[in-house]
Amino acid sequence: MELGLSLGEVADGGRPELVLGLGVGRGEEEERGRREGGVVGARRWEAAASPEPSVRLSLVTSLGLRWPSESENGRSAARARGFDVNRAPSVSARDALGMEEDEEGPAAPALSSSPNDSGGSFPLDLSAHGLRGPTDTAAHGGGERSSSRASDDDEGASARKKLRLSKEQSAFLEESFKEHSTLNPKQKVALAKQLNLRPRQVEVWFQNRRARTKLKQTEVDCEYLKRCCETLTKENRRLHKELAELRALKTARPFYMHLPATTLSMCPSCERVASNPASASPSAPEAAAAAPAPTTAAARTAVASPEHRPSSFAAMFADPRSFPLATQQRPPPPAARNCL
DNA sequence: TATGTACTATACTTTACATCA
DNA sequence: CGTGATGTAAAGTATAGTACA
Numbered sequence: 001m002e003l004g005l006s007l008g009e010v011a012d013g014g015r016p017e018l019v020l021g022l023g024v025g026r027g028e029e030e031e032r033g034r035r036e037g038g039v040v041g042a043r044r045w046e047a048a049a050s051p052e053p054s055v056r057l058s059l060v061t062s063l064g065l066r067w068p069s070e071s072e073n074g075r076s077a078a079r080a081r082g083f084d085v086n087r088a089p090s091v092s093a094r095d096a097l098g099m100e101e102d103e104e105g106p107a108a109p110a111l112s113s114s115p116n117d118s119g120g121s122f123p124l125d126l127s128a129h130g131l132r133g134p135t136d137t138a139a140h141g142g143g144e145r146s147s148s149r150a151s152d153d154d155e156g157a158s159a160r161k162k163l164r165l166s167k168e169q170s171a172f173l174e175e176s177f178k179e180h181s182t183l184n185p186k187q188k189v190a191l192a193k194q195l196n197l198r199p200r201q202v203e204v205w206f207q208n209r210r211a212r213t214k215l216k217q218t219e220v221d222c223e224y225l226k227r228c229c230e231t232l233t234k235e236n237r238r239l240h241k242e243l244a245e246l247r248a249l250k251t252a253r254p255f256y257m258h259l260p261a262t263t264l265s266m267c268p269s270c271e272r273v274a275s276n277p278a279s280a281s282p283s284a285p286e287a288a289a290a291a292p293a294p295t296t297a298a299a300r301t302a303v304a305s306p307e308h309r310p311s312s313f314a315a316m317f318a319d320p321r322s323f324p325l326a327t328q329q330r331p332p333p334p335a336a337r338n339c340l
Numbered sequence: 341t342a343t344g345t346a347c348t349a350t351a352c353t354t355t356a357c358a359t360c361a
Numbered sequence: 362c363g364t365g366a367t368g369t370a371a372a373g374t375a376t377a378g379t380a381c382a
Contacts, residue, residue: 163371164357182349203348204372211350212370 165205169195173202177209 165173176183176191183191183206185199192199 165371185347201371205370207350208370208372211352214350 163201165197169197173205173209177206181210181213182206 172195188199188202192202
């Protein structure tokens with residue numbers, strides 16, 4: 001499901017040149033990832049390493065704004081966007097996980113021992129990563145939160161007891177999440193084994209982690225959209241003002257009445273009356289004279305074709321130079337450019 | 341090709357716990 | 362120190378999509 005408003009086109013590379021929308025639910029990219037990710041089990045492992053934001057804009061260059069820490073090649077979009085959702089200690093979960101290996105150890109050890117087991121050790125060699133097991137943590141942590149989940153043996157005996165992962169476990173999971181935001185079954189079991197958790201717990205942690213990432217991303221995106229909206233509102237006001245001025249000027253004395261006859265000409269292609277920039281109305285000429293003609297094919301198309309006139313919302317964002325920011329120089333209107 | 345099943349995903353909700361005024 | 366409000370995170374539930382037999 002996706003609710004959204006999309007304007008304009010998507011570039012060849014798959015990166016949207018103009019996508020303005022608030023996505024709700026599953027996006028197409030994500031769906032594609034699901035379809036093309038590979039074989040069952042492992043299919044999501046690589047495909048979803050870089051979750052796409054639900055809201056994407058490439059108004060970035062048009063508006064002169066940047067996505068918060070827009071990344072070059074970030075592994076995860078969330079991480080790339082500057083908020084710190086994925087920050088984790090410099091512990092390599094990949095190393096400990098043996099990501100490349102296909103170690104399919106039985107999950108029994110992990111299932112049978114819980115962090116809170118009185119006799120439970122912490123089989124993961126966390127010491128190699130400066131980590132301690134929960135038991136150790138509880139003993140040495142000095143009040144630090146530790147895993148307090150009742151063992152699986154207790155399950156069903158009473159109301160569910162909330163598990164609090166230890167800092168070490170959380171850090172380790174974070175590190176794994178930085179590597180891959182989804183887990184295949186083997187990875188899940190391996191990670192659970194390493195952390196002395198049940199695979200289900202690892203799975204739930206990743207689910208919640210993805211949800212948190214998405215939530216934060218949504219917040220960031222909303223903030224950005226607000227800024228875009230403010231910019232557009234300002235620009236709209238400015239244009240209205242300019243239009244009113246031009247109308248007033250025209251009412252007072254039509255500008256062409258004061259132009260020498262030789263400066264007026266009819267454009268053969270658009271059939272508009274154009275005038276010599278030097279003698280045009282006082283408010284428009286600077287922009288017309290100063291603005292360079294669009295150099296890219298896209299920009300030319302955007303300006304030239306009727307459906308991509310500057311009044312078209314899509315055209316405004318299609319090319320940075322055509323977006324009418326107050327501080328930006330604008331290309332001349334089609335008639336003027338075509339005629340001169 | 342249609343269908344049932346297993347698996348996994350997300351979205352939303354519930355619940356337990358920590359923190360703070 | 363006790364208590365209620367609030368935030369956070371783990372876990373549960375519902376539902377949908379995909380692969381496969």
